[in-house]
Amino acid sequence: MTLSEQQPQRPGQYGPEPPTGYPAEYEADVVLRDGATAHLRPITPADAELLVAFYARVSEQSKYYRFFAPYPQLSDRDVARFTQVDYTDRLALIVTVGDQMIGVGRYERTGRRTAEVAFLIEDAHQGRGLGQLLLEHLSQAAREHGITRFVAEVLPDNRKMITVFTEAGYKVAREFEDGVIIVEFDIAPTDTSFGVMQAREQRSEALSIARLLTPASVAVIGASRREGTIGNALLRNLRDGFPGRLYAVNADTKADELEGVPAYATIRDVEDTVDLAVVAVPAEAVVDVVLDCAAKGVRGLVVVSSGFAEIGAEGRRRQRRLVGLARSYGMRVIGPNALGVINTAPGVTLNASLSPLMPSRGRVAFFCQSGALGVSILADMVGRGLGLSSFVSAGNRADVSGNDLMQYWYSDEATEVVLLYLESLGNPRKFSRVSRRLASRKPVIALKSGRATQGVPLGHTVRRSQLPPATVDSLFRQSGLIGVDTTGELFDVAQLMAHQPLPKGRRVGIVSNSDALTLLALDTMAACGLHVAGEPYNLSADASAADFETALTEVFADDQVHSVVVIFTPPVLSNSDEVAQVLAAAAADSDKPVVSTFLASRSVPEQLRVPGESGSAARGSIPSFLSPQYAVGALAKATQYAEWRRRADSRIPDLPGIDTAGAEDFVQEFLQRHPNGADLDDADRQRLLSFYDINVLPAFPVLSGDEAVARAADLGFEVILKATAEQWRMRPDLADIWRHIHDEDDMREAWAEMTETFGVAGDPGRAQFVVQKMAPPGVPVVISALEDVAFGPVVSFGLSGVATDLLGDRSYRMPPLTTTDAAEMVREVRAAPLLYGYRGTDPVDIAAIEDLLHRVARLTLELEEVVRLDLRSVLVHATGATVVDTTIRIAPNEKPRQDTPARRLT
The missing domain is CATH 3.30.470.20 (ATP-grasp fold, B domain)
Known part of the structure; x- marks a missing residue:
């Protein structure tokens, strides 16, 4: 059977129908330690052949470690017992890649709250973190069934398995008995176990993205020599900068090359290895391409092709199939319907996108979802001279999402600032957790569209929230994200963050040669919560460079000043270079951030630029904004973020x-x-x-005046009478509570007045009255x-x-x-x-x-x-x-x- 005819065994999706009681919620696509993907799921009786084939590939030593005796093969009885479980007291989870099982873990309840746990990993896949993953998922399932403690027996020289337990973050107890180490530990999540899990998650997901952004070889599948086609644009953009091996793949080609690039009919025909495939074929052909890539050992896919979830139900089914197949064979997917990826790192210079613009190298990374918006964003970045480290436009983000990219940028030394344009949040809880971790190290500037309408683009599969739009703003604040409302503001803040240090406080010094623009700056500061430090230095319109130098020297020397705003708009430009030199010199020796409105430029003016290695502006350059309002707005965002970073140690309290x-x-x-x-x-x-x-x-329901009097007496009076029916609660025109009831007469008066007011004298039960102590x-x-x-x-x-x-x-x-x-x-x-x-x-x-x-x-x-x-x-x-x-x-x-x-x- 060829690979294109094989299907991964995924019960309920591609494989046989699952047995009764099969917990589909335990199925998961997972990322291994090396960044490749695999599929984890409960075992079924239909996996008998899969288990036998797996066991045959396991070494004799691994079998001995598992069973403590030579055990060359499984009997029919063994196979039946290992594949037939009840998913509650006995559970086995397997990990598969393609059509092969590569690992299995199981627990079996031995007491009301305890279970014995065991693992077996194929030797060729040991060291990829399968044991830790299986332990995490088994622990979660066991907790759901009331199991709180795992026990395992391990031979002393089975150090790999001992390490799985000791490095899980649980408190492990060990005993030595009859030549076997008995390992016991509670499986309740702890701060330590969460920390271990999240650190492993970050490393593995970062590696899975690195495989996509740093390939040594790329194939364009659907490449074309016809100008104006997607396949041609992708091939040219890669050819003009990528230093690695590049291949053109087109099923209809009979030529040896396309656009000067070696050409092949299928990716299987390429003699060398291929790390990344950029796919631009019709949607209905993508699945076959995925299977060909799997056979070739491709590590990741960028799918530019459209015709998936954005077109409706059939497209969604096609998209699920694409992602399921790719992950089951170890590949991550960017897309479909993606603009592509860019990486400006030296030695990579990858433009696997439809953008004709290749930004200069810089320290800003960008993630977006919309392809059309991605093109305009890149044009804006180039226009502002804002250097880029990497860029990903994920399209329908069926697999790779902003969460994955943030995991990568967390440890990417080339990235100092992260920009996110988000059209939807697929997993808000993980987004909050991952972004908070990243923001504690690097500024993250985020623009979320559709906040008011909760609208999402076609093709994005999300759960529809019941919460108001303010929730997203709160989530951003909680996570330390710098939320902005427009793309212009996104780049304004990015310009500041990429070039200047963070403010140490809210006090701002102003040096200006325009009274009108100074007033705009002051108004914006007041609205943003910034404070002017002393009086602004209002220079004349024809102020000289020496005048600016004097004012700037005093401002930068003032310990009460945390940030500096400089406004320079002379009626003539004769002394602009001199003022720029003075400003650059004053700022160079200071750790205070500086923003400017310098000749109304919207970028880093050449006069204020510190040249970087690749020609882009380096740190220390002074950004300029079209008006003081934009400059102060960006400074306010940076100040709020700096305060979030400086917050006192915050902890989850013991209760x-x-x-x-x-x-x-x-x-x-x-x-x-x-x-x-x-x-x-x-x-x-x-x-x-x-x-x-x-x-x-306590509140006590009452249905009559007599009952209310009796209940109040039991409570010793000093009570209230309250109507709790929803239609009358908090009505500004009705008093739903009668307070200060001291005795029987007070209660009877309260009962008569309230039943009359609410119109329920004949049926007081409608008001749902209660008596409660004051x-x-x-x-x-x-x-x-x-x-x-x-x-x-x-x-x-x-x-x-x-x-x-x-x-x-x-x-x-x-x-x-x-x-x-x-x-x-x-x-x-x-x-x-x-x-x-x-x-x-x-x-x-x-x-x-x-x-x-x-x-x-x-x-x-x-x-x-x-x-x-x-x-x-x-x-x-x-x-x-x-x-x-x-x-x-x-x-x-x-x-x-x-x-x-x-x-x-x-």
Whole structure:
């Protein structure tokens, strides 16, 4: 059978139908340690032949390590036992590349909370990180089935397997018994295990992108000598700069060369190895090309061809097939419908794109999705003289995404600044985690389109979020991203970040020879939260270079100045070179960032340029902007980012009084009673929240005045009567709460007035009245958590009230929350001054609010089935906070979260 006739065994997709109970959610495409991809999935009885063939390729030593005795072949009974599992108490996961199994890991429950775990990796694939990947996925599956501890028996000289356990980040205990090492460890995720996993993820995903961006040989499949065609443009762009081996592939060619490049009918005919294939053939032919590339051992694909998910259902099926096949044979895919990739690194000089422009080498990396926009972006970068390290236009981003590129740029020494133009977020939780890590090292400037409409381009498969557009802005702030609103602003900030140091504070010195432009700068500073340091140096319109030198010397010497804005717009240009020399000399000896409006230039003027090795502007060059508004706007963004970088050490706090296991058991019991999910009643809400040490002031439903009096008496009066029906809550024209009920007469008066006001005297049950003990007076706030289908758990905070709801005055964060995250949530809402003593009122207990935020975040992070939680009335006072009203809904999680503890490609 030829490779083009073979299909990877992927149950439910390309292979046989899976057995009953088969957990398809455990399937995952994974990246190995060397950057290649593979497919991981549960084993099935149909894998018997696959297992036998795999076992035959395993060395005798590896077999001995697995079974502690010579075991040359598997019996029929062995095969049946190893391939027939129940996926709960006995689970086996296998890793495949193409049509071959290369590794297997399994656990078997030995007690209520314990299981024995074992692995077998084909010798040719040992050292590629399969053991760690299998352990991560087995641990995740085991935790879902109540297993908390793994046990393994390992021979003392099987050092590779011992390393798999000891380097996993778990706390491992070892004992030596009868010549065997007994390894035991809890599999609950820890900060250490998360850190280990994320470091491995970054390294492997970075390597998978490096295979695409640094090829030694490239083949253009669909190459053409006909001008005006995509195949011709790709071939020419590569030919004119790429120093490696280049091949033209066209099924219809009979020539030995195309455009001076060796030509072949298929990629299989190429004598040498091929690292990267750039594909520009009709969509219906792409799958055959993928299989040919797999047979050739190609390491990655850039698919420029269109006709995939952007055209509808048939295209989506074609796209899934393309990605599934490529990943199953170890290849990553950029595209389809992509503009291509560019890498300006010395020795690479790769323009595998449709862009006729090859930017100069620089320190800025760029990721975008739209091909059409990519062309204009590259033109703008060239026009501004902004050097590029690498560029990727991912098209439909069916495989390689912005997350992958950020993993690569994190460790790419050629990249100092990262630009993202995002039309959709495929995995927001991973995006937040990866971008936060990158932003802690390098500035990341991001423009997200479609924030108001949540619209996404055709071809992008995303989960539709229920959250407001402000959530994306909050996600950016939480992750340290520099969010911008236009492409112009994107490049303005990039110019500053690429050439100047970060500000050390918010105070700005101004040197200007235009009063009008100085006023514009001051207005923009006030709007952006920057502060003028002293008085601006307002020079005359005909100020000389010496005048500028005097002013600049004083500004740069002033310790109260953190950044400098220079405005130079003389009526004549006779002294512009002299002023430029003075400005460049003054800035060269300073660590303060400088922005300018120099002759209204929109780039780095030649006079202010520090030449780089490749001709682009080097660090230390002074960027110029069309107006002071743009210059100050960019400086404000840089200042905010610098403050984020300087934040005090932020940590996820330890929270006493939390019983996660009890909460998980409660949720499972509730779902057994309500398989389709339901809202919790008051008793269940209080019970669930108590597992996270969140105490709620009890409220007691009443249906009559007599019942209200009796309940108030039981409570010792000093109570409230409250209507909790949704249609009457927070109505500005109705009082839904009657406070300060001291005795029976007060209660009867309250009952009569409220039933009359709400028009429910004949049916008081419609108002859903409750009696509740009076809480200490305070400022009412709302803390909510929502399990969003795209973002996963999201926590929000705001002050309570109709006006706040209408204005959308809420802050949002994705758990886990650090101490800084919680503090910022409280302070960034516009109504926050009410919490800190407004017009003579006492400040409230901010720490109590932050503690509740952490506990709600922890709850929603650990309990995916809590799809909605509202502490919809929390009274915060000077010495604490009282939760007086809650709603909670629990339901089965139909779409699991995308960013799981175990590594996978999504």
